[in-house]
Amino acid sequence: MIGKDMLISELIETYEEAAPLLAQAGMHCIGCVSAGGETIEEAALEHGIDPVLLVRKLNLHLLHTI
Template sequence: MIEKNMLISELLEKDERAAAILAQAGMHCIGCAAAGGETIEEAALEHGLDPVLLVRKLNLYLNRQV
């Protein structure tokens, strides 16, 4: 289960497929050093995204695919 207080680095460690969702949402800097220490919520807000909707999208995507 993905949560908004999870670090981007933890998210990508848990499932690297999440990078595609983040990039699709406009978060193309997920590989930068600062991004790894940010939470999903912090990164979403910096990019003008709703963190709750982003987390829902991540959970739906990652739980649907094998």
């Protein structure tokens, strides 16, 4: 289960399929240096994205791909 406090680097390492979803949401800097140390919430807020909705979308997608 993904939470808003999860680091972007941890998310991508654990769930590779999350990277395209983040890009679709407008977070195109997944590979940048600062992204690895940011939480999903921090990165989402920095990009003007609601972190709660983003986490819900990620979890729903993962439920349907398992």
